[in-house]
Amino acid sequence: MIAIIGGIILILLFISLPGKLLKWTGQAVMKxxxxxxxxxxxxxxxxxxxxxxxxxxxxxxxxxxxxxPGVAALTIIQLYILV
Structure with a gap:
């Protein structure tokens, strides 16, 4: 019984993994x-x-x-460090 429940959980994890990966990749590209x-x-x-x-x-x-803040940091680096 426990093996069946564990197998179902693993199957559900493998099914949802590509969807989450695609979501994270899309968010990263958008950012x-x-x-x-x-x-x-x-x-x-x-x-x-x-x-x-x-x-x-x-x-x-x-x-x-x-x-x-990242844009401000890049601007400060460009103005004061990379001169």
Whole structure:
């Protein structure tokens, strides 16, 4: 009886795993795209003040997952550390 219940639980876990993986992947891709959009607007506005942060996978990931504090951190790093 316990083996049957354990088997049912394992089957349900394996069935739901691809759906969760697809959901997590979709959320990660969406956050990276939003991060790239944040950086695009930063570069559009910051160009007047001499601020430019390159848009690549790493900077988009940082700004996407951390949000506006990530964009601020990238701007500070670009202005004061990478000069």
């Amino acid at each position: 990276i795209l939003i991060g790239a959009l944040f950086l695009f607007f930063l570069n559009a506005v910051g160009n007047q003040f001499g601020v430019f942060v390159p848009i690549n996978f790493v900077t988009s990931s940082i700004s996407g997952f951390l949000g506006l």
